[in-house]
Amino acid sequence: MNLPTHAPHIHSPTHIGQIMNNVMLALIPATVLGFWLYGWPAINLWLVCVLAALATEALSLHLRGLTVRPTLLDGSAMLTAWLLALSLPPWAPWWIAVIGTIFAILVGKQVFGGLGQNVFNPAMIARVVLLISFPVEMTTWITPITLGSEQAPHFLEGLAITFGSSGTTFDAVTSASLLGHVKVELNRGVDLQAALTGYFIPHDAVWGWHSGSLGETSAVLLFLGGLVLIVKRIITWHIPVAMLIGVLLPAGLMHALNPSHYLGLVPHLLHGGLMLGAFFIATDPVTSPNTAIGQWIFGLGCGLLTYIIRTWGNYPEGVAFAVLIMNATTPVIDHYLRPRIYGRNHKGEALLP
Amino acid sequence: MQMIGVAILSLTLLGLALGFLLGTAAYYLKVEGNTLAAELEKLLPGSQCGQCGFPGCTAAAQALANGQAAVTLCPPGGRVLVETLAARLGVEVNLAQVKETIPIIAEVQEDLCIGCTRCFKVCPTDAILGAAKQIHVVFREACTGCNQCIAVCPTESLQLKPVPVTLQSWYWERPAMTV
């Protein structure tokens, strides 16, 4: 006789692949908008990331002596690549994508023991490594030229931008992202209001009409995607809400104290990677705490650090650094903040009758 | 010249002070020599079966304390003992590679037993009952499966068998690790 199967004999219909697929579905609107805004080079970059991720994942699984197919198809490698692609400058060259993806999958995930074992968010690790190693390529942004418009590169030109030698130039308008622009101007001693004039147009910002990475485009679409994930119970609301509060609270306070030096709530919310970070990056279950209260602390920490780095740090954007720093605290948070066990007090001692 | 004098003086003083400290520590914080071996002996099964190759549990504990034996030395102790010994001695062991021993006990095949009494004379735990010219029986609860009786049985009537699983002792197997 076969060994008996242990109860329960029924199971909820969810599985890992489904979770990953749902997250990717939630990313589609914002990604498609990004494709439209930045054209073929952005699509190429996304494809390079995904293919490189699948190849790297397959190779590592093979080297680890595991069956490649099922794990490869669970979507986790693709999601990592997707998130990385969203955090790159859309016209970045192909090798940025390849190096970043290999680093994310190999060093960010597989060397820790594969899915579920990594301490840090693989996509963010890769982004930070790229940012430090290739600062020029990682901070060259272009203003949106919508797909199909006259100025936009057509398919072949797109290939040339992504795969061409560094000498290839296309006639696009490069410009700093809002957060980068503000940082430079403030450092030059320019007043914030003057710096923002003509640079920050809230209506455009809502729909992502500004320079930035793919995932820094439409705050609204990312927010809606995040809401879907919360409604479908793929993620809980604690981390996103805490992270937004962590940025908006100090931002509101500092702006109220000195509006000519500190950015207001709206640019903080609509620019940079805050929405992507709050709903899709910081909520990565592997690297975030388990309990609701732990998630609050984690989210607040991510938000506060983001604000601090944006405002006083050397880099204009701080989401990736903030998330990585808080990732490191996750094991500690999980160790000290355990749920109370039935019949016991918070210290784990039995309740008195 | 003066510099050299200061250096010599300060180093001498430092040496003296630290030496005094070490001496005091050695005097007050002295560790009794044999406590480790005694403590280890308490962890061992204590049935003096000799399967480890040492004459008994005392000698095995001594060898463990001196680092002359591996924590995996005791077959009857199983993985649990390896774990406890490793924890006590601060040794790293990969428990996944330590084979879990199935508990075994001796059993008398009644048709072969001639009642020679040799087995119960060597049994370290008095687990075999019987008298001359009468069939012997193994008292399951006391048998440690130490193999000593098997060696002396002239008719191979004694054999080591796994302890039978009952409804009371059965439990779920460790789930297979498929990932």
Added chain:
Amino acid sequence: MKLFRLQGGIHPDTCKILSAEQPIRSLPLPNWLHIPLQQHIGASAKPVVKVGDRVYKGQVIAVSQGAVSASIHASTSGEIAAIGNYPAPHPSGLPIFTITLKPDGADRWLEQEVPDEPLTLSPEAIAMRVNAAGIVGLGGAAFPSAVKLNVSRRSQVQTLIINGSECEPYLTGDDRLMRERTSAVIQGIRLLRHAVGAQDVLVGIEDNKSQAITAMQFAAMGTEVQVIPIPTLYPMGSEKQLVKVLTGKEVPANGRLADISVLVHNVGTAYAVRQAIYLGRPLVTRVVTVSGGAVAKPSNLEVPIGTLVEELFRFCGGFRETPVRLLMGGPMMGIQLPNTQIPVVKGTSGVLAFTAQEITGNRISPCIRCASCLRACPIGLQPLEMVARIRAHDLNGAIRLGLKDCIACGSCSYVCPAHIPLVHYFNYAKGELAARERIKLKQEATRKLAEERMERLARLAREREAAAAARQAAKAAKEKQANVLAEAI
């Protein structure tokens, strides 16, 4: 009434619709009955009949032994055909001591005297009759009911809670019992209250059983019994959860219900108590739900204890398709049966035959720490962390995280998107720890035996030496004497 909030819990598809509208039918007598001697927690019962004996229905065939045990009665009249080993309704399928009864078809009761006014019996007398009737908890745990009554009476329990939640999917036996035999159930509940002298009686019924709630509320009018609808949430039927939701109190860790002045009995148990005391009928039948996608006509049956599962399925029209898994109990905590040749026992709430679609198993993937298990755990444990410890052979680490508080409800395994068999790991770890404890006890015993033997051998050696010395001395003395004599001569 104010209800209290539970942590965790899950909402599996209940699938009760399959059998909820099927009235309880009596299963015709089978050709053979295999009645195991241990159908309860505690010591096995001791047979008091021999092969060939003729017995009446309800006659004791094995008596309880020890403080926690229950007697076993013949489920029908007939002849004792065999006493020996038979496969147990247990995941291992190992044999258990079983009495095999050949029914004579007459189904003749052993008549027993019944009190005129059951509620005037003393509490002690009720407990005694419950004990004599071999009644155990029919919710599934099968703990001897009289033991619970006695403990609760002595500790003057305030609140009696009756468990009508029936939270396991597919099972509808308690629901039917409350709907069809309402007044008998209420009578049983009042007897239980009287037996422990409780002030309040709360009947908790999950709100997906509206007809049972209405019927019970109607029948309980004018009595001290309060029928309370509670939210449908698995594992509401677990004692700890039910007590929490109704009273807000928590059973202390390692403690008992009596510590917080509560006693919980199942509705089925209340019904069995009523049958025993009003009619003098010991526990020889029980209501079993026969369901699952593979069963042709899902039903609720009143089944003689000892009937083979095969008979139940046959009576329900056999299988619609070949089942891929047979279960005894509910799908969340029930056990897999190796075949249909296993007897129904006192704790059998249902027998299920599942199709491949119903077992939504999947490949096990790595844990992504999504913490679904943590949110589903009704006890507040961290199943993912405990499994990580157990996988690393760190059982003590798992204990420190609360392994021993786990109620094995299976909620964590149910929700796990990686399909990790979490509760299987926990039951393995609990079993392994118990086995280690047994080995430790045995080692202590054998160590003592070895020491005694060493001492004995040393003593014998000393005695031999002493004897030898004595002989030597005697010989010397003799020689000396001889010498003296010789000299004298």
